[in-house]
Amino acid sequence: MVTDTGNKPPRAGMGRPQGALNKTTAALKEAILNxxxxxxxxxxxxxLQIGGDPENPLITRPMRDLTDDELTAIIIAGQKGGRSQ
Known part of the structure; x- marks a missing residue:
């Protein structure tokens, strides 16, 4: 069996140094701080505008108008991966 020992970049296989942030984490921290x-x-x-299907329009209600039971149902539906009204 022949193995290829060709030229590799000097840091091939070393990965990111421990504690170094990936680009997404660094961008998120920057957005939070600034x-x-x-x-x-x-x-x-x-x-700028949110539009719905004319046959199935979007229904919006301020969260403050929802009862505790309705809020609980929304939370449970979200945890199950479902959608509520």
């Missing part, structure tokens, strides 16, 4: 630039970008990518 939210201004993040919120500016977020405002540009979020839709």
């Amino acid at each position: 939210p201004g630039p993040f919120m500016t970008l977020l405002g540009k990518v979020l839709p």
